[in-house]
């Protein structure tokens with residue numbers, strides 16, 4: 487693989503799957519790094535007879551599971567997961583994450599909360615000391631469509647910063663619509679906030695907010711693929 491970023495994603499994903507997946511029910515996150523995790527899972531199923539049921543966090547994850555011929559499950563049938571493996575947009579020194587760059591934060595947080603172990607896989611660009619150092623697109627917040635304006639006004643009034651409604655771009659006129667039929671606000675917070683747990687709670691207390699992309703005290707380990715071909719492991 488010549489692209490260093492893609493190579494780094496693959497290294498992290500393969501190592502996490504090798505170190506953490508045993509027979510059982512697995513949560514599958516979303517994004518481009520997770521593609522490699524599903525690829526490795528499918529290899530292990532073929533080569534080692536690994537027996538896993540995969541619970542997806544998004545339409546994309548469901549498609550990946552099906553395309554690789556893996557067993558598909560859901561939280562109604564399998565509310566307890568041995569591990570969830572997912573990417574991140576940024577991860578700080580405490581493994582507090584920003585997630586939701588792909589708009590799937592709500593299901594991703596649910597799957598993370600149902601797992602004995604929540605493992606992060608990412609390339610070297612995602613590791614930082616403090617949130618906001620690497621990821622400049624803000625904290626994604628899933629909102630009920632009719633409330634997007636009142637939510638962003640309330641966020642700006644209580645927490646400052648600036649929010650933007652995420653737009654679809656050239657493929658469709660209008661805003662991004664999540665797998666749940668909602669909108670996404672990207673909140674660019676001002677400066678450094680220290681107490682992310684409090685911020686996460688404050689955001690979720692605003693009527694109209696479905697969930698936000700701050701994952702606090704959820705991840706137990708992160709694997710970062712590095713540009714030199716190594717994998718940096720971070721544990722809390």
Ligand SMILES: O=C(CO)[C@H](O)[C@H](O)COP(=O)(O)O
Pocket residue numbers: 515516517518519520572573574575584585586587588589590591594
């Ligand atoms: O939170 C997510 C999607 O909602 C992704 O995990 C996050 O955006 C990272 O994606 P990628 O692996 O493509 O860098």
